[in-house]
Every structure is written in C-alpha cells, then in structure tokens.
Amino acid sequence: MKGIKIVTIGGGSSYTPELVEGLIKRYETLPVRELWLVDIPKGKEKLEIVGALARRMVEKAGVPMEIHLTCDRREALKDADFVTTQIRVGFLAARAKDERIPLKYGVIGQETNGPGGLFKALRTIPVILDICRDIEQLCPNAWLINFSNPAGLITEAVLRYSPIRKAVGLCNLPIGMRMNVARLLEVNADRIHIDFAGLNHMVFGLNIYLDGKEVTDRVLDLIASGEAGDTVKNIPDFQWEQDFIKALGILPCPYHRYYYQTKQMLDEQLKDYKRNVTRAEVVQQLEKELFELYRDPHLNIKPPQLEKRGGAYYSDAACSLIDSIYNDKKDIQTVNVRNNGAISGIPADSAVEINCVITKDGPRPISVGELPVPVQGLVQQIKSFERTAAEAAVTGDYHKALLAMAINPLVPSDAAAKQMLDEMLEAHKGYLPQFKGLQSANASY
Amino acid sequence: MKGIKIVTIGGGSSYTPELVEGLIKRYETLPVRELWLVDIPKGKEKLEIVGALARRMVEKAGVPMEIHLTCDRREALKDADFVTTQIRVGFLAARAKDERIPLKYGVIGQETNGPGGLFKALRTIPVILDICRDIEQLCPNAWLINFSNPAGLITEAVLRYSPIRKAVGLCNLPIGMRMNVARLLEVNADRIHIDFAGLNHMVFGLNIYLDGKEVTDRVLDLIASGEAGDTVKNIPDFQWEQDFIKALGILPCPYHRYYYQTKQMLDEQLKDYKRNVTRAEVVQQLEKELFELYRDPHLNIKPPQLEKRGGAYYSDAACSLIDSIYNDKKDIQTVNVRNNGAISGIPADSAVEINCVITKDGPRPISVGELPVPVQGLVQQIKSFERTAAEAAVTGDYHKALLAMAINPLVPSDAAAKQMLDEMLEAHKGYLPQFKGLQSANASY
Amino acid sequence: MKGIKIVTIGGGSSYTPELVEGLIKRYETLPVRELWLVDIPKGKEKLEIVGALARRMVEKAGVPMEIHLTCDRREALKDADFVTTQIRVGFLAARAKDERIPLKYGVIGQETNGPGGLFKALRTIPVILDICRDIEQLCPNAWLINFSNPAGLITEAVLRYSPIRKAVGLCNLPIGMRMNVARLLEVNADRIHIDFAGLNHMVFGLNIYLDGKEVTDRVLDLIASGEAGDTVKNIPDFQWEQDFIKALGILPCPYHRYYYQTKQMLDEQLKDYKRNVTRAEVVQQLEKELFELYRDPHLNIKPPQLEKRGGAYYSDAACSLIDSIYNDKKDIQTVNVRNNGAISGIPADSAVEINCVITKDGPRPISVGELPVPVQGLVQQIKSFERTAAEAAVTGDYHKALLAMAINPLVPSDAAAKQMLDEMLEAHKGYLPQFKGLQSANASY
Amino acid sequence: MKGIKIVTIGGGSSYTPELVEGLIKRYETLPVRELWLVDIPKGKEKLEIVGALARRMVEKAGVPMEIHLTCDRREALKDADFVTTQIRVGFLAARAKDERIPLKYGVIGQETNGPGGLFKALRTIPVILDICRDIEQLCPNAWLINFSNPAGLITEAVLRYSPIRKAVGLCNLPIGMRMNVARLLEVNADRIHIDFAGLNHMVFGLNIYLDGKEVTDRVLDLIASGEAGDTVKNIPDFQWEQDFIKALGILPCPYHRYYYQTKQMLDEQLKDYKRNVTRAEVVQQLEKELFELYRDPHLNIKPPQLEKRGGAYYSDAACSLIDSIYNDKKDIQTVNVRNNGAISGIPADSAVEINCVITKDGPRPISVGELPVPVQGLVQQIKSFERTAAEAAVTGDYHKALLAMAINPLVPSDAAAKQMLDEMLEAHKGYLPQFKGLQSANASY
Numbered sequence A, B, C, D: 001m002k003g004i005k006i007v008t009i010g011g012g013s014s015y016t017p018e019l020v021e022g023l024i025k026r027y028e029t030l031p032v033r034e035l036w037l038v039d040i041p042k043g044k045e046k047l048e049i050v051g052a053l054a055r056r057m058v059e060k061a062g063v064p065m066e067i068h069l070t071c072d073r074r075e076a077l078k079d080a081d082f083v084t085t086q087i088r089v090g091f092l093a094a095r096a097k098d099e100r101i102p103l104k105y106g107v108i109g110q111e112t113n114g115p116g117g118l119f120k121a122l123r124t125i126p127v128i129l130d131i132c133r134d135i136e137q138l139c140p141n142a143w144l145i146n147f148s149n150p151a152g153l154i155t156e157a158v159l160r161y162s163p164i165r166k167a168v169g170l171c172n173l174p175i176g177m178r179m180n181v182a183r184l185l186e187v188n189a190d191r192i193h194i195d196f197a198g199l200n201h202m203v204f205g206l207n208i209y210l211d212g213k214e215v216t217d218r219v220l221d222l223i224a225s226g227e228a229g230d231t232v233k234n235i236p237d238f239q240w241e242q243d244f245i246k247a248l249g250i251l252p253c254p255y256h257r258y259y260y261q262t263k264q265m266l267d268e269q270l271k272d273y274k275r276n277v278t279r280a281e282v283v284q285q286l287e288k289e290l291f292e293l294y295r296d297p298h299l300n301i302k303p304p305q306l307e308k309r310g311g312a313y314y315s316d317a318a319c320s321l322i323d324s325i326y327n328d329k330k331d332i333q334t335v336n337v338r339n340n341g342a343i344s345g346i347p348a349d350s351a352v353e354i355n356c357v358i359t360k361d362g363p364r365p366i367s368v369g370e371l372p373v374p375v376q377g378l379v380q381q382i383k384s385f386e387r388t389a390a391e392a393a394v395t396g397d398y399h400k401a402l403l404a405m406a407i408n409p410l411v412p413s414d415a416a417a418k419q420m421l422d423e424m425l426e427a428h429k430g431y432l433p434q435f436k437g438l439q440s441a442n443a444s445y
C-alpha cells in the first residue's frame, strides 16, 4: 500500500482528536494518507466540528494526511486498510436509560457487562454486523478495530455471526491498569509488564513484572494496604478487603468491583440515582463542554480537557495496534480476539481479552493455560452471559434476551429480570428493530 | 462374598429405619448378612434407640440380617463390602449456625452450596477423608456411598484428596424431581425418564421422557403455568417467572431458586430469621419427635412420620445403588461421580451429578456433551466454589476459605465474606482443627 | 406407531435372510408391519430371489409382516420408522480392485480403514448422503442404521455433512469379540461384559468382566499364551507377540493386526495376491453359492451356510438395536455415534465406536475418559484419516483424497500414495462422479 | 546478578567452540562472567582440548569471561544462572548401535523419534533427571536449556518427572528451515517469519511470511517444483511428491521424510548399512578431525570446518535464548516447552515445539489452536510414543519399553519390536541401570 487509508465510524465522537493526535505522532512510521470520519446524519454537526479541528491539527503538524468527512459509510469504506468503530447507538440518552432503569429495580445497570450492557449490545451488534457486511464487500482485507462497548460481547458476536476474521476488540483498561501499577511502584510504565487474561472488563493481571522480575505479591500488598486506588474514572475506588486481595493472588480490574463488591457499588449507585445523577449524565455535560472547546477556530491541538473524559488511552491503543499490524512489530498488546486455546476452558472460537503478539497477520494470543480455579467460575458466567446476549442480539429472540438478563450475575431474580427486560425493550424500541415482532407477541403474554 | 457386610457411619441418624426397611425389602436379591451401625460416643444413646428399632424390624421381617452397634469405626469397617456415611459433624446446632450467621449479614446461609455449605464442608471433609484412610486399610474393596451434605463438594474432595476410587455421592433430589414430574403428568414415576446432568444441588433435567417420548416442553409449560410446585420440603416454592422457565428450556432443581430467585429466597429467610426460626430448628423438633417414636418397644416398622423429615428416598437411593452394584444391574441412576468427560467443560477429574449406568464395577457416567450455554456459567461458578472450598477444607488455609466464601454467588461482597468467615470460624472452632494455627495468625491481622 | 415400517436399502444382499430371521424372532416385542427391501435396477434379480425367500420365511413363521420389493427408494422411504443401509457401490468387483491395486504397490488394501477403505468410502458416502436427503424429506423421524463399510468413516461423514442426527453405524466386531472371549473362558457370552471404546475396526476392549468381575488380565494371558484365535473370518490369526499383548493391557480387535502386525499381514496378502486370490474373490464365490441356495423354493429358513459368509451377527446387531430403540430398553450396545465427550481427545462431533445405553431417543455413549496413552496415537491417526477421507468424498477434492491416502498408516510413501490414488481413481471412475472434473485437471499435471 | 554464570554439561563436545563464539559475540548485552565446562572423567581429554581453545578464543576477543573446566558437576552448578546440556550417553558408539540394530531387522533406526531415539532416550533421561535434582538443590533459579536429543522426548520427561519448571528444549531445525526458505526466496532470513508448531523433529511451518505478508503457497510451490532441498545434513533430500506437498499446505520439517517417505528413506539407509556406513560413523570421523584442529595452540577462533558437523545454529540458538531471557527481549523463538493449550488436542502438560515469546520469565507459547486435521494423527502418534518412552525411561519397565517400540510408526510389527528391544537392551545394558532387574526377569520368559 502506498499510504494507509483509515476509516473511523462514529468519527464525530469527542474522542476523535486523540486518534488524530496519535496518528500525527506516528506519521513517520505509519503514513496515513487518508482518514475518513464517518457518522450518521443525526451526528453531522458534531462530525463537522470534530472534522474541522482534525484538519487544523493536521495542518499545524504539517503532515499530508487528508481528512474526509462523510455520512456515506459505503463510500468511505472502499479499499480501506483499517476500520475503527466507536459508535454509540442511541447516544448518551440511551446510556442513561441503561443505567437508570435497572436501578429502579434495585439493580446495578453497568453499561458493559450488566443489564445496561445487555441493552447496549442489543442496540449495537446489529449495526456492527452491518458494517462487517460492508467491509466484506468493499474492503475485504481491512482490519476492523472496534472500541464500542461492550467490546468483548461485540467481538464475540463478530466472531460468531460475521464472516470477518480480521477483527479486534479494544479496551483501555489493560493500559490503565499498567499505568496504575507503575504509579504504585513509582516507576515508569514501560518497565512494567503484566500477563493479562480474561474477558473484556473482566480481565485479570495474572503476573506483574518490573524489569522482567515478578513483583505480583508486592503490588497486591500495596493495593491491600490501600496505598492507591486502581480505578478508572467511572468506578469508585472502594478499598478492597485486604485479605481478599491477597487471597485472590492476581490483579483484578476495576470492573471486578461490580462482582466482588456488589453491595457497596449498588449502594453508591443508588445514592447517585436518588440524587438523580448517573455516569451518563456526567458524561453528557463533559461532552457538551468539549464540543464548545472544539468549535474554537484557534484550537489546533487535542485539548487537555479531553483526558478527563474517561476514555484516555483508547485512541492511543488503537493507533498502537494499527502501527504494530502495519509494521509487523511483534510487540505485545492486550486485545480482544478469538481465544484459540489460549485460556483453557473458554471455547476456542469465543472472544477473550488477552496478551497478544501483534503481527502483520494480526494478533496472536499467548497461551496462559488455566486461569486460577477461584476466578474460573465468574469468567465462565460472564462468557455464558456474553454468548446468550450475542445470540439474542442477532436473532431478536425474546426468550434469549430474558435468559441473558436473568443469568447476569448482577440480576437477583427471574422476576426482576423480566420486569427490567420489558421496560428496557420498550424504552429502547426505536433502536431494536430485530425485536419488533416479538415484542408485540410478548405484549400478549 | 457370601452375604454382604454393610457399615453405616452415622448409624444413629433418624434416617436409619428407612435404610433398614430398604434392605429388608430387597433381601432376596441383596442378602445382607451384617449391618453395622457406627456412631460417635456422643451419639451413643440415639444409636442404641435406632439400633433396637432396627433389630425389631429385622425380627418382624424374618430376615437373618445381623445388626451390630458400635462406636469403634475401625472394628466395624473390617472387610466391609459397602460403607455408607450420613454424618453431621457438630449436629443440628452447627447447622443452625450455618444458617443464622449469614442471615445476620443479609446473606442466605444455604447449608449445601452457600456460605453455610462451605462450613458444613470444612467440618465434614476431614472426617470423611479419615474414613477413607480407614477404608483403604481395612476394606480396600468396599464402595463408599456418601450422603452427608454437601454431597457434591464432599465427592470432589474424596476424588481429589483421598486414594479411594470406589466412592459415590448420593442425593435424593433427582428421584424427587422425577416423582414430581410424574405427579405433574399424572402418571406413574417409572414411566418417566429424565436426563440429569450438573452438580449436586445444581442439577438440571436436560430432557424429560414419558414412555421414551420427549415431553420436556409439556412439563415446562405445566411448571410455567404454576400448576404444581417442584420443590423439596425445605425450599419454598415460589412461582417461577413463566417466561424464564420456558426460556431456560430445561428442568431446574429446587435449589436453583437460590440463584435464579435470590431476592425472594432471601426475603423469605429473613422473615423466618426475624421470627427466630430456621430450617435447622424445625428439623431439630422433628428429630426429637421421631426419637420419641423410635423408643416405643412395640414399634417394629419404619414409622410413617419419618417421611415428613425431608430426606425421603435418601436411603432408598442408597439401597438401590448397592443393589445395582452388587447385582451388576446396569440400570440408570443419578449419582455424584468423577466426570470423566461426560459433561464438557468440567474437569475430567471433578465430581458431577449425572445419570450413570450402575455396574458391578461402579457407576459409569453417560455423556451429555455441553450443557446449554446459558447454564454453563452458573455450573462453573459452583464448581469453582466447590474446588476452592475442598482445598480450604483439606489445607486449613485461611485465604482459600476466604476465597471460597467470596466467590460464592450468594455472597455480595468481599467485606461481608470476611466478616462471615471470621464469625463462623470462631463459632465452629471446635470442629475445625485444621484451621487452628491459622486462625490465631489471622487474629493479628 | 401401529406396527413398524423398516426399509432396507441394499435389500438384495445375501445378508438379508439373517435380518428377516432376526425380525421374525423378535416379532412379539417388535411388531414389524412392513419390511421394504430396496435395491438398484442392476440388483433386481438378486432382490427378487432374496425377497421370495423372505416371504417364504415369514409365511413359515406365521407372522403378519409384509415384504415389499422395489427399486424406487423414495417410494419405500415414505414414513419409515427405521432405515437400514447395507450397500456395496460397485459390487464385489470394486472390492477386488480395492484390495488388489494397493498390493501391486506392496501395500495392504484393507477394505475398511486402509487404501481400499478410502475408495470404498469415496464411492459410498455420496450415495449415503443422498439417502440422508431423502430421509429428511420423506421420513424425518426415522432412524438410519448403516452397516455398509467403512461404517465408522461413513458415520463421520453423515454426522458432519448431513442434516440427519438419528444415525447409527453398526459393526459386528464387538459382538464377535465378546463371543470369542466367552469361548476363551468357556462360559456363556451373556456373562461377559466388555467396555468397548475406539473407532470402527479400531475398537479396544478396555476392561473385560465375567459376571461383573474384572478378568481382563486373565483373558489377555490366555490370548498371550496363544490358546485361541480372536479373529474374524477374513483376518488371519497370527499369534500375537505375548509380551506385546500383556504390555498393551487391553483387548485389541482383529483389525489391529493390520497396524501392529503390518509386516506379517502384508506378507500373507502378497502370497494370496501372487496366487491371484483375494478376500473379495473368496466372497464372490461364497455369494454365488448362497444365491443358488436362496433360489430353492423349498427353502424357508435362513440357510446355515450363511454363517460362513463372514458377516455373522451383523443383522442380529441391527435387530437388537432397533428392538432397544423401539422398546426404550436402556440396555448397552456398542455402536458408532457422535462422541459427545465420551472419549477424551476425540472431537465431540466426530464418530466413535463405543458402548451406549440404547434408549427410545437413541444411543447415549458411556464416558470412558482418556484411552490408554499408548493407543491414543493410532486412534487419532485413523481419525485424521477418516476426517480427511470424508471431506474428500464430499468435495471430490483430489488433493484431499491424496492426503487421506498418504497419511494412512498402511501407506509407506507419498509417491506410492499418488500412484495408487491415480490408478484407483481411474479404476473406479464410474462410481466417483464427484471427482470427474478434477481427474482430468489432474491428468495435465 | 552481576555477571552471568553459565554451566555447560557435556562441555567437552565438539560443538562448544560455537557456544563460546556466540557468547563472545553477545558479550556487551550478555555479560557472562563464568562459563563452566563440565564433562565426565572419560571425556576429560576432550574437555581439556576444547577448554584450552575456549580460553584462547576468549583471550583473543578480549572479554573477561572465565573458563572453568571440571568433572565435578555439583561444584559447577552452584548458583548457576543457566545450565545447558549437550550430553551423549554412550558416545557415538551407542549412536551407531541405535542406527544399525534396527536396520538389521529392516527398520529405520532414526536416532530421535524412531527405535534408535527410544534407546537414546532410555540412556539419557535418567542422567538429565539427575541433573535436574542437582539443579533443584544447587541453583533452583537457573534455567535448564537442553539440546541433547531426543530433545522433545527429554523435555516431556523433565516436565512430567522432575520438579524443574524452568526447562527448555532446543533444536536447530526451525532456524534451519527458516534459512532454507530464505534461500528459496532469495531473501535475507530476517525478513522471513514462520509460524512453527508441532513436536520436536515433527514440527510444521503453518504459515510463512515474507516481510509480514503470507507466502506459504509460493514457498510450497517452489518446494513442489523441486527447486531446492529443504534438508539438514543427515537426511537425504528426496524430491517430495509435488501434489503431496501442495495437498499438505504447510511446510514439513526434514524429519517428516521418515514418515511420509518411509520406503525411500529405508531403502537409502539399507544401502548405507550394506556398505557398512551409518551417519554415526560419518560423524565419528568428522569429530576426530575437528579435535585434531582444536589441539592446534594457534587456533583462537571457531574453525570453519565445524559448520560441516551438522549441528549448525544449535549453540547459536542457545545463546539467543539465554540473551532473550536475560534481557527480557520478548522476541519470538521456537522452542520445546509445556504446551499450556497452545496446540489444541495435545495435553496442556506435555511438551511441544512452538513459537514462543521469550521473556525474563521464560518462553510463553503463542496459541495456534488446532493443527490441520490431516497432520493431527501423526503428531498424536509421536506424542503417544514420547509419553510411553518417557515412562519407560523413568520406571525401567520392560513392557512400557516394548509398547513404546511397538507403537512407533517406523516399526512394522510386534515381533520385530520385541526382537529389536531385546537386542538393544543387551547392547546398551551398561547405560541402562534402570532396566537391570527386569532384563534378567525377561530372560526367563
């Protein structure tokens, strides 16, 4: 290829400047000739604001990267080399419902692996599978790099229900966990290596190394003694029970609090709920402020305020991945891919989040064998949920959706599952065409 | 063998008359020459009451079966053909603690697969492993048939930590479920066949047949429409959410309510807790009444009141199993054995509860392949719990015990896990010698 | 069903009288109303001879079983309950080629798992898959019971490439091995039970029981000491190396001689080859004699000469299987079915030959876990061969066929594989329509 | 560590100068402070010749690496960082027997995975396991890097029967195959990447990349068209059947000729056998000449004649591996390690030869999932052989050794297996103390 063509679907996102910055920074080794930002008509205004900023950034940096803006996805995809997807079907308003409706029933919404995540998946998977069909026709050699959430569940759906094999799911959590360990040890992050394995937002650091020497216990002791939070922006950092963290013996991710500290997390969320605040609403306000900034015709760099947004490292992770694929770097990155036996007990054809060697031929997972026995069960439970949810998203089968809801570890009863499901199907019905027939059938139950 | 020798450890149990009745009934094909009832000195009075009744029953029936009573386990085991274990370490008082302490923390006790079951396992497994060592020395060809709870977890421990291979765990739930299906369909139970697979108290009926023809959906429809409870004595039969039961597509066991109807079950138990009643206390009263009856020197049959006790079919299941092994019957029974690949995804060397062909060489599991995806996760989670709990029971490792507690699906937080664990370790300390050192170490945390 | 309808494809076979005898014998519990004998026009004469004999047998027995003769397979299949297939595409003339062409290259032909078996599979699988398509349309609830060879490979193809799930492959070897063990121990065969597991014509007796007590070593000692042959009609019974049979520790089947005594078997076959005699030719002569007998209008029973034919117990096995399915007998029979985890290391969706419980819902395999390490490799090698051969049969891919030939353990080189393949493709071309295009392509290599 | 300590057992080997050269070349990043060359008293003369040369090489290069020579292995091992083993129990004379005795019976000896390899394993494994025990006591943090043959089988034995987990088996074949592909494509070898997976001397190149782009078919076409041999010194490069190599679709290793071209290889070896020449004898002559050169006090570099010896890249592979472990390089190398799920179907705890990321914590295998179906069988067969042979080597069990011999794919009959085994046990008896008792028992058979 002479010059790379990247297509970013959901290009009007507030994250885009980070992506543009990442590509500019790497231009020498990763010569992107064309960056296509694609969005839906409803997002056209944002697309143009972000696109204009992107052009100013490119100009300032003096790199010959063309920025194309379009609402015609198929036009954009033609002969692309890489396609990134960062879409939010139903906008932040839908996320607010994903979080608030469950809380009404005393249940954590959890927009990725919880009841909220189920609905985000039901809305998002059909769109992603449409994109996959377009890719197959228009740019069959392209790599699809998805960072729409729930990234693991979406990767599962792509692997099982699309013909695309060059697909990777991306999350910033592993990078964030590494950064956090570096902070704890007061060293530079590039001296830290962590053996990551698990599922998206359910990933564990099995071993932690400083300069190649294992320091897992030292890090866990620091965490046990409460010296530092290990959290992401949107998850409160309750102190872990110190004996629990030592007993666990491996590094949990921030989202594990939902499962190992369910009660505290729920109480916290119910407080916010009663004050009428959810993460979605906080984010909506942040977004508004960001776009105000982006409009400024004098702004020609990524504004530092973006870091607060919570998605730090996401686009950087994407640029890194593209760089390593394009340049056959064979470095190690943590991504969501076909398991292929790397984690025992998870089906070979299911998605896992795991350390991979990144080659021109894509990521190759590094085998970890069995996860520690005490965490196998929870990981399997989320995998059961993901597989059932993916099937529901593709088939629009009411009963599959109900099962996915009821088996989710955050959902405390079959009755609550049914009530939440029905209310959420109704609330999101504009974005769930696949459930149309069934919902009315369901109405007559 | 000329005449069979059976040793029943925990022979002073109120269940023993059912066992004796079962042996008498089968005497022609299963000629038991000696039945040894063994108990600990503290249980001697009950042993003698039950033993005297057993002798009257045998005499009445006119079968030449010798009843031996002893507190010397090793004397009894010499050259035994079958050893049954129905022990309750710490008596019903311990069970009451297993149930009540968790409720204090707003957590279901659940005396088999919950926090209560964890402690029952910690108390019972060392005793069972002692018995295994005795069997190895004194009657290495004997079959060990355990129906002490938690029967699945104990089988797991025996398979992993004892040299005994001729070991089977037994539960009356599958028989009860079959009876219940027969009631629902208004047919005789012997026309019903169910493909059972899962774990103890976590077993599913994958397919249900009437006269060999599948009627699974018909049965699930009946259950969904609330026509009949499918419950055991000690579990309230809340109505299943009808769409859930249809979506599940397989028959759950009564204990599944703890996981799929957690909220309702907890609310119900908290009500009892506040009224100061737990199942343990109900049972204690029933036991007292039963022993009053057993004392009656005119009683020479199993009194019908025993059926109320909740353990119906237990001893019958044991007699059936012994009969089929002894007579190489090759019929199908549902028992807890080494998985051996029969359920995909569960380790080959772990215990499962599954339909087996019963031969003179023991039970052979019938392969079912993969469980339905939506239930795999929960089954794996209980298996993680069982394996971790078994390791804690054998090693007396405080951290393993904490992990077992914290990963149990009924336990809502690491903090609650730690508090319950500490209080329960203290409450049961007389029966947990393996934790002695560690507990004091723990005190200084 | 009121009265059973059985369709026998290849009904003009000399084996049919055994099948008819078996059905008559079981009439009381297995009331067959209609037996349809189907054959191709070229086999019409034999069909009529055999059909007339069948009618005389039924009349003599006084059972109201209708015998229908037809060359219209689809007419026959309508609403069938059981379909048995015993076809020989290309007749015995093709078998002679299967055996003789390899010998020309110094290679054993072996008409089931060897180069000869590869060609038998290439000819037979497309026909069987056609039958499967007819079954799907005309009698979707019917059971397909195939005893055409290579029965394992054909079952593999049916499981992977047809929509039919109610399919069983049948071989008389396990019954024969049991009979032989009974002879060795001088006891009645019904006192012997053997745990069979492996692949078709690659099955092992893992444990042998007399009245439920293990006697494996005793039987192997008898075999080691050469007291008796354990062979089938068509395999010479060279003495096993006594230390080898003890070291093996499990009972091999007669066909194992091809792999563990390759040299002796080859030498023997080369002798016959030079004398211009192969098994196919011996069988051709036997067949001719049998049909002479069958023509006799006074014959109204199965003639005893049929036993010599080599297929003893085949039809009996089929009748037994049909009986147990129809009557939900839950007895144990050894058949070829989907593995489903019963043998570790073989794919769950591959065919294995294994002890099953026979229910109305079909055979359920009994788990054996891992085969002994030393035999795993050979079993896997034959499974690799079977899977590759099945793919070649379905796709008509020349390279797949070459691979199947070259990886067969009897084939000593890539060059010999290619030569045999080309000569056999030519020799059988009339029966290999799926290879048509490719063969001419190949000609230009 | 301040300066690295390497211990080379079998240090008197003619390969040692290559190792010394490799360490000198890498001194800057791999500062070896002490290199201990260890040999047995019988090899003392060679040890001193090689040791003197090593000292002259170090001096000429001007690096401060101490060369220690000793016959006291335990003295050497104290606090070692890396231990390499390149031993030949029984010297080249034993190898000659390994090769010649089987040929007497018309069987290929094959000194690694054949009957000869079995005996090399029986002689070598007990010595390696002794070394492991010493390592455990004297330098428990050291890495054991074995390149004694059969390297895969020895790794299997170390993983299963020693407490050492930091153990890697090394072969020069993957490097050689990469070099050869580079030659075929006329490019520099560092532009070629191959996905290797399989077992030692049974490894396949699954995909071949040039500058990150797949060129597998192009390479196979070149090989099919006979443009170049892909062979090692000791294996004749018969032309592969071109359709076979295309059908295979992956790159075989030179040793695959033994299995896919058995006939040609045997004929070739029988020719040599009749001329009284085997590879062992060729090597003996080469060795003699090399040691003549090494004696020369003016020689202070690795003499170019060593390249002819056949072990090219071996020591280089070892230096590379040590370098990457020491410096946590995270590059990809092909080594023999615990499978850990990387190749589906091979036990997680068995040795495989596979691409690994080399970290300070050792090699981590990159998952490949399933091998292509047609090669699975052969790989499994060699794994069966390796596991059985390893067990025989450790237990000294005659029957296990017989089984290992009989199931080897090069051995054509149980009778030949027994004869070869008995003759070879006798021929090597001085080096097989573990078989002592059994052999005499065997004598009385």
Ligand SMILES: [Mn+2]
Residues within 6 Å of the ligand: A149, A151, A170, A171, A172, A173, A201
């Ligand atoms: Mn994420």
Ligand SMILES: [Mn+2]
Residues within 6 Å of the ligand: B149, B151, B170, B171, B172, B173, B201
């Ligand atoms: Mn129970």
Ligand SMILES: [Mn+2]
Residues within 6 Å of the ligand: C149, C151, C170, C171, C172, C173, C201
């Ligand atoms: Mn057969």
Ligand SMILES: [Mn+2]
Residues within 6 Å of the ligand: D149, D151, D170, D171, D172, D173, D201
């Ligand atoms: Mn090698």
